Amino acid sequence: MNNLTLKQLRYFDALARHGHFGRAADACAISQPALSMQIKELELSLHAELFERGPRRISLTAFGEEFSIRVHDILRSVDELADLARTSRNGLMGRLRIGIIPTIAPYLLPTLLGNLNRMHQGLDIQVRETLTPKLIQELTEGRLDTAIVALPISEDSFTEVALFTEKFLLVRPGSDKGKPVPDAESLGTKRLLLLEEGHCFRDQALSFCNIKTARPQEQLAGSSLSTLVQMVNAGIGITLLPEMAVSVETSSVAVSVDHFANPQPIRTIGMIWRNSSPLSKQFLQISEVVRQSAEAMREKTKGL
Numbered sequence: 001m002n003n004l005t006l007k008q009l010r011y012f013d014a015l016a017r018h019g020h021f022g023r024a025a026d027a028c029a030i031s032q033p034a035l036s037m038q039i040k041e042l043e044l045s046l047h048a049e050l051f052e053r054g055p056r057r058i059s060l061t062a063f064g065e066e067f068s069i070r071v072h073d074i075l076r077s078v079d080e081l082a083d084l085a086r087t088s089r090n091g092l093m094g095r096l097r098i099g100i101i102p103t104i105a106p107y108l109l110p111t112l113l114g115n116l117n118r119m120h121q122g123l124d125i126q127v128r129e130t131l132t133p134k135l136i137q138e139l140t141e142g143r144l145d146t147a148i149v150a151l152p153i154s155e156d157s158f159t160e161v162a163l164f165t166e167k168f169l170l171v172r173p174g175s176d177k178g179k180p181v182p183d184a185e186s187l188g189t190k191r192l193l194l195l196e197e198g199h200c201f202r203d204q205a206l207s208f209c210n211i212k213t214a215r216p217q218e219q220l221a222g223s224s225l226s227t228l229v230q231m232v233n234a235g236i237g238i239t240l241l242p243e244m245a246v247s248v249e250t251s252s253v254a255v256s257v258d259h260f261a262n263p264q265p266i267r268t269i270g271m272i273w274r275n276s277s278p279l280s281k282q283f284l285q286i287s288e289v290v291r292q293s294a295e296a297m298r299e300k301t302k303g304l
Contacts, residue, residue, distance in 0.1 A: 006078060008042045009071050011035055012050065016068050019057050076142030083145075083278045096286070099128045099135040099147035103201045103225060104269060107244040108148070112293040119289060131198045139274065146273040146283050148290060150200045158272045159280065163291045164298075166243040168208065168265040171228075173235050174254035181258045184209050184265075191237035193228045196221045201267075205240045208265040225249055242267065244297050269294070 015024040015035065025032040043050055050064035060068060082094075096116075100109065109127065116123060128135070128144060135147040136155065151160055170181055182190065188209040195202040202221075222228040226249055228239040233253040241249060241257075250257055271287045273280065 004042065004045060006075075008038050009075060011038045012042060013068070013071055013075060015039060015051065015058070016060055016064070016071075019059065021058070072141045079142050080276060080278055094122065095124045095126060095145075097126045097128065097143070097145045098286075099130065099138065099144045099149075101132055101135065101149050101200065102129055103150075103195070103199065103242055104148055104244065105129040107248055108290075108293060108297060111296050112290060115289050115293050116286070120286075132200050133198065139272065142274075145277070145279065146271055146286070148269065148271055150204070151268045151270040151272075153272055155272075157275055159275055159283075160270055160272050161284065161287050162268050162270040163287055164294045165266045165268050166294075166298075167259065168205070168240045168267070169243060169246055170238065170258045170260060171232050171241050171246075171250065172238045172256045172258070173232060174256055175235075176238075177256040179256075181260060183261065187238075193231050193237045193239040194221050195225070195228070196223055201225075201240075201242065204265070204267055208240070229253060229255060240265070244294070 011024070011028055011030075014027045015021065018024040018027060021032050021036055025035040028035060039050070046067075048063050049061050050067060051058045052061055105127075113125060113127075116125060128138065130138075132149050132153075135144065135149060136153065136158075138144045139147055140155075140157065148163075151162055153160055170187075172179075192205070192209065194205055222231060225241060225245050229241070229249045230253065231237060232239050232255050246257055271283065271290060273283050277283070
């Protein structure tokens with residue numbers, strides 16, 4: 001077998017992830033014919049087919065599935081070698097691939113990115129916003145360096161650092177202003193507007209209301225917190241918002257925002273990264289910037 005190249009392995013990984021030659025080629029910034037040629041050469045070197053080619057999508061063969069697991073490990077180790085070299089430099093420099101969940105990203109990122117760029121000018125920050133399960137997968141595979149999520153994640157292979165907590169606030173139509181705030185038990189009997197399946201904030205809201213599963217007739221789902229607030233403004237139901245989102249999402253609508261009685265529902269936000277990452281000390285520095293940025297955001301919601 002001829003020597004395999006890292007370039008071939010990265011092309012293989014891209015094709016395995018995208019399942020499409022065109023999209024994989026775009027992700028690798030090469031032409032589709034060039035990608036096809038590299039994959040073919042890789043298969044010839046291995047004397048085995050890695051992909052089943054279909055008319056609209058390709059999929060991994062059984063051997064390709066096994067090969068993909070080893071390739072992930074190899075590419076992650078190579079990236080960590082580069083990270084190890086970065087630790088010998090003064091300050092934080094180079095690429096930082098950071099993931100963040102959608103119920104935090106729009107509110108924290110403007111302040112966080114400004115602070116990171118000001119305090120660590122050598123950083124090339126690349127942001128990935130998606131749901132927690134996807135962030136965990138991409139972090140495990142080495143396609144992300146760190147992520148900002150709701151804790152706990154409880155993965156033995158990750159380091160978790162709690163950074164701050166934030167309350168959940170009740171958002172009702174403006175006509176409900178001044179009415180008593182329902183407790184968790186009675187909240188579960190109302191038309192509660194939730195995020196779609198897969199959002200951890202949805203699960204946290206259901207847990208607070210002691211609802212095991214959302215009843216389709218009584219709960220409606222939105223794709224974003226902004227959508228939920230607009231639905232409340234239209235009189236469709238009520239919803240919960242994380243404290244950080246309130247000033248942004250309710251500034252232009254006539255809704256009522258209230259705190260729950262103690263004990264108030266809260267969530268813990270933190271950073272996670274692989275235990276094997278050589279950049280753990282640098283991530284701790286970054287986590288402090290995240291904490292400071294969140295504190296700045298908290299000042300904006302003090303009057304609520």
